Amino acid sequence: MSFPHIIRSAIRSTSSKIALLARSTTPFTNRSFCSSSESEKNSTTPSEASYYHLSGGPSHMRAAVFWEPGKPLTFEDFHMPRPKANEVLIKTKACGVCHSDLHVIKGELPFASPCVVGHEITGEVVEHGQLSDSKIIERFPVGSQVVGAFIMPCGSCSFCSKGQDDLCEDFFAYNRAKGTLYDGETRLFLRNSGKPVYMYSMGGLAEYCVVPAHALAVLPNSLPYTESAILGCAVFTAYGAMAHAAEVHPGDAIAVIGIGGVGSSCLQIARAFGASEIIAVDVQDEKLQKAKFLGATHCVNASKVDAVKTIKDITGGYGVDIAVEALGRPQTFLQCVQSVRDGGKAVMIGLTLSGAKGEVDINHLVRRQIKVIGSYGARARQDLPKLIKLAESGTFNLSAAVSRTCKFEDAPQAYKDLDQGTIAGRAVVEIM
16 A cells, blocks of 8 residues: 555543554454454454344344355355445345456456455445544444445545545555455454355445445435346446546537446436436447437447447538446457547446456547547445435436346346346346
């Protein structure tokens, strides 16, 4: 890390002892330094996790586990996960089915395993970690309905300090690189063996999950748990691309290549931002037909026509102001760059096979001032509340974005269907 972690101290009201909480840099080995009584309460070793019960609640839960590529997800029993300082234990109500999880399941994106996938969730607050900031407890009281973003900002690194939550150092250094939270430890331990299981974001495909508080926003009672789950990734990713990377202005012409869960959300966000021409590009007529309802003014089936030529024909030969690639393939990467006008922006949001390369004409890029920009997601603390307002006002139609719901037990089949391309929009797993 480029900056040292801050050691926080807190004086317990019932004792004069000081508990020092220090982040570990080696997963599962370095323990937090604390008084003996605090150690008994805060330690998450498997032997002690077995004694952890929710107040008046269960001591264990189920979650869907990815073991290795080529093997199906299995449902396993876990000790109840225990939140630490400034973390929140959520009773998961719904979790979206995303291509990023699928990339991990297929082995296309390297990630620590075994792990629990699922990273866009809604749920109910059931507990706060000990020594959590009082403002966090006040903001998310027990019983609150919340939605969680997949980029979980630590709130204190150099990027978070500047409001750039989408580049949080701890998120990438710990969660994406090691499958842990920001003390270098997972919160998930198998009930039968006590062995650790890693977390893809919060590991949301589970009956309970632990989420850093800065990744949460209160979900109003007017919004449903199931459909609102997509606010944490599909809509979150689309908003980040449109607001921060593309910086869409009213009247802009936009092309979205790949109309899946994220691409279809881009259409709605582009419409909300006042784009004049919104061109949807895909190879499935079913998705393109739905795109018209979500805001597309033109639809292009790239399997039947030259997508780049058609986009330029629609825009009078110029190309679009902004093209968004939401599929993650070298071919569509190139189409995205070729579709923008001189001085335009090509925004890449689709993940792909690790190590894949996208080609670009360097002279065209230089001479025509084409801007190629990567965008992974939005900024949880400032953007997630805005997305909730867009959904609450009806500006973003959640029901139209969710094309399928399924039971918890059917989650493995949902990922198979996603892989086969039979899910037109976004599927959501109901865990209630």
